[in-house]
Amino acid sequence: MSGPTRGAPLSTGTKQRTTLSRRTLVAMMSALLLPLAAMVGLASPAQAAGTTATFVKTSDWGSGFGGSWTVKNTGTAAISSWTLEWDFPAGTAVGSSWDATVTRTGDHYSAKNVGWNGTVAPGASVTFGFNGTGPGNPTGCKINGASCDGGPTNPGDNPPSAPGTPVASNVGDNGATLTWSAATDDHGVKNYDVLRGGTKVATVATTTYTDGGLAAGTDYTYTVVARDNADQTGPASAPVTVHTTGGGNxxxxxxxxxxxxxxxxxxxxxxxxxxxxxxxxxxxxxxxxxxxxxxxxxxxxxxxxxxxxxxxxxxxxxxxxxxxxxxxxxxxxxxxxxxxxxxxxxxxxxxxxxxxxxxxxxxxxxxxxxxxxxxxxxxxxxxxxxxxxxxxxxxxxxxxxxxxxxxxxxxxxxxxxxxxxxxxxxxxxxxxxxxxxxxxxxxxxxxxxxxxxxxxxxxxxxxxxxxxxxxxxxxxxxxxxxxxxxxxxxxxxxxxxxxxxxxxxxxxxxxxxxxxxxxxxxxxxxxxxxxxxxxxxxxxxxxxxxxxxxxxxxxxxxxxxxxxxxxxxxxxxxxxxxxxxxxxxxxxxxxxxxxxxxxxxxxxxxxxxxxxxxxxxxxxxxx
Missing domain, CATH: 3.20.20.80 (Glycosidases)
Structure with missing residues (x-):
């Protein structure tokens, strides 16, 4: 559609069209189509390379669970639509869903954006959820046809798993020590981000962290996120709330x-x-x-x-x-x-x-x-x-x-x-x-x-x-x-x-x-x-x-x-x-x-x- 629109002045007279040589016409058309090719080239690969998707179980009641996918645009240009695909093992299935249109073929699932959440600005993310049955976790994730870890820049390099739920010890008036079980990754975990109330307070290479400078008698909620050697982050651990001692007044x-x-x-x-x-x-x-x-x-x-x-x-x-x-x-x-x-x-x-x-x-x-x-x-x-x-x-x-x-x-x-x-x-x-x-x-x-x-x-x-x-x-x-x-x-x-x-x-x-x-x-x-x-x-x-x-x-x-x-x-x-x-x-x-x-x-x-x-x-x- 861009070609005819850009070429509209050529149709103002037969003489202009017939007097142009074939060589000249080809050169002009090539010049006109180059910007379009550049635009098309940026749209699809950049969207794939700059888009990630992560999954987390928001709740689990044994026979079923609540699931949430987050699609994030990590590129420099906005994307206008997204399609997420994954597989569940036999015995695990999606029930009701929201904020995406989810379809199923066997154990393969596809989720497409709805009208209002297809456009995602650079650095922004959208989330959709569903209720599931069974014990399994998703595998084979693809976003817009590329790996969910960010596309062709890291093919086959999946993000790390969620670390274990942190356990608190040495809880005092102004601090506490957190310990968690290690995350797993196909190419190795590099370090962990420790988040307090959703804000990162430290990055550590071990599975323990001592937080300080806290207020006495106060609740603090912590989660931990793993990073792999490609600096990809996986889903957050389950949260733990720590109540510091003291502060009884x-x-x-x-x-x-x-x-x-x-x-x-x-x-x-x-x-x-x-x-x-x-x-x-x-x-x-x-x-x-x-x-x-x-x-x-x-x-x-x-x-x-x-x-x-x-x-x-x-x-x-x-x-x-x-x-x-x-x-x-x-x-x-x-x-x-x-x-x-x-x-x-x-x-x-x-x-x-x-x-x-x-x-x-x-x-x-x-x-x-x-x-x-x-x-x-x-x-x-x-x-x-x-x-x-x-x-x-x-x-x-x-x-x-x-x-x-x-x-x-x-x-x-x-x-x-x-x-x-x-x-x-x-x-x-x-x-x-x-x-x-x-x-x-x-x-x-x-x-x-x-x-x-x-x-x-x-x-x-x-x-x-x-x-x-x-x-x-x-x-x-x-x-x-x-x-x-x-x-x-x-x-x-x-x-x-x-x-x-x-x-x-x-x-x-x-x-x-x-x-x-x-x-x-x-x-x-x-x-x-x-x-x-x-x-x-x-x-x-x-x-x-x-x-x-x-x-x-x-x-x-x-x-x-x-x-x-x-x-x-x-x-x-x-x-x-x-x-x-x-x-x-x-x-x-x-x-x-x-x-x-x-x-x-x-x-x-x-x-x-x-x-x-x-x-x-x-x-x-x-x-």
Whole structure:
């Protein structure tokens, strides 16, 4: 088409055309066509030579995986289209795809750009993805007909593989050491780029690197990329997040703000993971404890399989706004938590095991801590949902003491159990425990070696609530979550301040303690006295259980009438309730900061208002 257009002036007269000699015409046409030939010559070889493609598995759930190809223009001229080809081994296949048109012939695949992502400027890249089945990896990659490693400049020289996932050690306040397994390459690996938060911080020739100059008490995410002798880079390793030690003062901006999400909340309470988002609480928390997994026969087991990973959520219930289907590999709360983390990547999720009802198996677990830890690790790291969880929380109520059942495994059992759990889960996972706040003389804190066990945990969730309640049917009425002691308190040592102080004397650092907040109240009925200390006839009626009610209900049905020991109480008719409000939560957060605690946690999300008043008070109070 260029020839006729450029030759248009020749058609203005027959005489001009007929008087030109054949030699002259050939010379002119040759001169006209040379620029076109040059253009054609630059377009195809340059596009091939200057285009690379790399593949990475973005997720892997055993029977399937998420795959992503990145096409990069490494040349000096823009490309206007691209076609990528590769082979999968038998048993591995592409399912749904996006941002490319993928076709298949046998085990050979071809992906072509869609309309909007065909043009790629020099130095730019485009990415498309797909869901796959099977265990295999692609081979025989070609981009625009040439090798995916950059074309004819390095024929047959493939880029290196991804290095192994880095493992952190020697984690301190300001640094950590990373070690990873070597990548492979058909012509040898030259060195490795270490990336922190996606930015390269070092290039090293060995499979270890020590990073320094970090902030205390802070999360850092690392990946590693290999380079071959031709300076080609392969796919990045899987990421690892390292939390530096220290920095326990919430005032420093590193406070833990943790909420419990209960798997049974999706039933009668109709509280789904999506509600964490719509309430605004997702933007105000740092961690979630998913409650509960069971402890049976000394091992970690599933608590409610339907709620955990089977229930199909409708579009209006889903974090993503997309309905589940029965063909997808993971549904239930686990998939919803995965979607939540995609929207809020700063949130870490721990799977909590035990609780009041399911702590009976911990005694047997203490008899064989290694087997217990192995069972928990295998369950939490199940490939179907390993990416959902960032660690484990043990909620043993109570070691060497009585809860729903009594344990006689000895004071050291909590230390040995947590030590085995930490050894199995390693430094790259969080290991925490919910513990008693009974600071009475010879009480539950004294019954177990919480000081010795603290070396194995990132923090303790100190259950500074439920000190008093209508299990003492006749009273005396008392706030269930007093921050401090007060004149007339029914039992010495049953308050948050004394609990934190005793744990510190046992050797637990303040930076490993979270203050607990209840998003509910406890109450009695048959009460005539407004102030604490009155008699009662039994438990006040509650929506789900007598003697307990959510804050979101009580704030309107029984507004507060007084304050005592840093918390609120209310008398409405013959009912008497105690509960925390945004104002009392704010004062408790101020106290926690003054004590240099790591932060606070709450039980549990569904007790809060639809706009997350109490979660906001924790967030604002800790800063």
């Amino acid at each position: 919430p005032g420093g901006g590193n406070a833990v703000k943790l909420g419990y999400f209960t798997n049974w909340g999706i039933y009668g309470r109709n509280y789904n993971v999506k509600n964490i988002v719509t309430s605004g609480s997702a933007a105000k928390i740092t961690h979630i404890n998913y409650a509960f997994g069971n402890v049976q026969g000394g091992k970690c087991t599933i608590g409610d399989s339907y709620a955990d990973y089977d229930k199909a959520f409708t579009a209006d219930q889903s974090v993503s706004g997309v309905a589940d289907n029965w063909e997808q590999p993971l549904r239930g709360n686990f998939n919803q938590l995965r979607q939540l983390k995609a929207k809020y990547p700063n949130i870490k999720v721990l799977w909590s095991f035990g609780g009041w009802t399911w702590s009976g198996g911990f005694g047997q677990a203490a008899a064989n801590p290694a087997a217990f830890a192995e069972s928990c690790y295998n369950l939490v790291e199940d490939p179907r949902w390993a990416d959902v969880f960032d660690g484990i929380d043990l909620d043993w109520e109570y070691p060497n003491a009585c809860g729903l059942t009594c344990d006689t495994s000895g004071a050291a059992s909590i230390k040995t159990l947590l030590a085995a759990t930490r050894a199995k889960f390693g430094a790259n996972n969080l290991v925490t425990a919910a513990i008693t706040a009974d600071a009475s003389s010879a009480g539950k804190i004294d019954a177990a070696d919480y000081g010795g066990a603290s070396a194995s945990v990132d923090w303790y969730n100190v259950m500074t609530y439920d000190f008093f309640g209508a299990w003492d049917a006749k009273g005396p009425t008392a706030p269930h979550s007093p921050l401090t002691s007060y004149t007339g308190i029914p039992k010495d040592g049953f308050n948050s301040s004394d609990a934190i102080a005793k744990l510190k004397t046992k050797g637990v650092p303040a930076s490993k303690l979270l203050l607990g907040i209840g998003f509910y109240g406890r109450g009695w009925t048959g009460v005539t006295q407004d102030t604490p200390g009155g008699t009662a006839t039994g438990a006040a009626p509650g929506t789900y259980e007598a003697g307990i009610e959510d804050y979101k209900v009580l704030k309107s049905s029984c507004p507060t009438t007084g304050l005592v020991a840093g918390t609120a109480y209310a008398k409405c008719g013959s009912n008497w309730w105690s509960y925390d409000t945004p104002a009392t939560v704010a004062s408790k957060m101020h106290w926690a900061k003054a004590q240099n605690l790591r932060g606070a946690f709450f039980w549990e999300f569904s007790g809060d208002t639809t706009n997350g008043e109490l979660a906001a008070a924790i967030h604002n109070g800790l800063g």
